[in-house]
Amino acid sequence: MPAIYTTEAISTGDGRNGEVRTADGALDEVLAVPKEMGGPGGDKTNPEQLFAAGYAACFHNGLRIIAGERKIRVSDSTVATTVSLLSLESGGFTLAVELTAHLPGLDQATADELVEATHQVCPYSNATRGNIDVALAAKV
Secondary structure: OOOOOOOOEEEEOOHHHOEEEEOOOOOEEEEOOOHHHOOOOOOOEOHHHHHHHHHHHHHHHHHHHHHHHOOOOOOOOEEEEEEEEEEOOOOOEEEEEEEEEEOOOOOHHHHHHHHHHHHHHOHHHHHHOOOOEEEEEEEO
16 A cells, blocks of 8 residues: 655664654654663653654544544544553563543543544554553543
């Protein structure tokens, strides 16, 4: 299938204590291992934060598109993601995501429906499905 959009990023330096940037320079971030993982922490970002931000923005966009297609007025909506890095008993690591869409003004059933429908089309949801735990919630 043909790509709709392609981007490129590179990591330099010391991995989680290095730097990431996109080929076009739109993203250029210094990374630091969080204090919780034995690193310096501080005002630097990390891969889990970047993943959380990307997933939240992509899901939110999809949610607004689906709501529009269904003629459901969504205003002041937000999508928050919590990404956790987990250690596997067998060695290695995995991620888990908690995703909460706040949809003020909607009834709970409609909000739940929109979140579930979005989860079926969001590229991040499709990429993670069956690979990591993603817990969905809709709050009105």
